[in-house]
Amino acid sequence: MPSRGRSRARGSRWSRSEHNRRSSDGARILLPGVGLNPYEAAEGIASVAQGRVDLRAPESELLLQHMASSGTPGGPLPRAPRRRRLVLTASQKGALQAFFQENPYPGITAREHLARELAISESRIQVWVQNQRTRQLRQSRRLDSRIPQGEGPPNGKGQPPGRVPKEGRRKRTSISASQTSILLQAFEEERFPGIGMRESLARKTGIPEARIQVWFQNRRARHPGQSPSGPENALAANHKPSPRGTVPLDQSHLWRVPRSSPNLAPFDPLASMQTQAAGTPPVSSVDVVPPVSCGGFGRLIPGASLVPPTLGGQGGNAAAPRDLGSRSCPGLTRGGGLSPGHADLGLPSPGRCQQPKEHPSKAPLLLQVGPRPPPADPPQHWGHAGPSGTDQAMPRRGQSSQAVMGTAGSQDGTGQQPAPGESPAWWQQPPPPAGPCVPLPPQHQLCTDTSSFLQELLSADEMEEDVHPLWVGPLREEEPPGPLEAPLSEDDYHALLEMLQDSLWPQA
DNA sequence: GCACTAACATAATCATATC
């Protein structure tokens, strides 16, 4: 039993009830008719404008209401909005499973490495790994309860219970006094900030959203209860400026701090995945595997689950199996493309892309669609990593991962690469025999080197004018975003959507 | 409706910067 584990009685969490209460006790500043506080409204609108919001989502109605200034009465949100749930593709899950099997306690370097490769933000990797450990521990306890003389942990790595390997933590984030002041003000206003508020604070402070989340967690833990005397007094009472925090961070470089200690032997999670490529089960999906070596690539937008409308409905998963190793098979179909409101595709930031040759693993951006025969010889351990013996690695019926994956390039050009002569990793494996890929009109064939198809779209004059201002500047989760841009009006947004759709699917 | 699981919460603890 892990030494740090503790058991809490179910329902003993006062904070949850507090959390639930706070939404209706007037503590939140609600815009008239819209259950969003100013942070959330502003962020939400910006998200809509940037295509980061799925307008099919219930919460989007609030935003649209606000954008339209309808004034329709709406109740407060029951609680702070969460980050949009990430929908992992089967291949991403497979890679994560392999990664986890290799090391259930990955350090920051390994997490960031995998984050780049899978185009998932590092914080999501961290959450996934945490959840995965929970699942495995839970299952191992179930097994132990059946088999009293149980054996070791199911991960097969023999992690001694209670001894957590420290593989290299994230470099401690230095938060300046001014940043702390902003956070404290926000904390006084809202102890449980939703994703919108956190991202807004990230913009204001230049601190990555995930760090802000941790800051709030620590703050709540160490400063329970509210100051009775209001934010200003509370600020004075609570805020003891950090002795080191006198120099504000250079926000433009904050996220570029070295990711790990240089003397840490980099764990290469990819090596653990070498066998995964062949074993990637066929799934129904279309992936963009944009291995663009681009500092600004992997522009991960939190919450962008990138679930497009399914062409032909649920049964229409005419299987677009793919694997992470695929770098070929051009094409794009509607079913595998964007859905309105899912426009984030990991746009390379203009002018920041590196030469592809600098990053051998970053092959050209490719889209693949169409079925592919399942691997002839899947690795033995494939698919058994599911902690509950479920289908972690195998797609469920009709499970269209439908994701648009971007492989982010190394931000600093130092991304670890497999040594020459290593056995081919999944990203190096030759493309499978050409499957029945769906041909696309030339303008939609996106297998150009460092270009994404959005880049192509955005090269159009009108797109340049209308869209470019919305996405210039990094917006990755771990990257402090710039100031909140002016939102689009609803009409403008819909016009933009139509433009995108027309560009992608003119025949529709 | 249910199972699964990402997101998020806490408490506890570790790690690190500063004095």
Next chain:
DNA sequence: GATATGATTATGTTAGTGC
């Protein structure tokens, strides 16, 4: 060494997704 605080852990809950 003391202190403050960021990072990580186990554990439990909430809520979105898919069957």
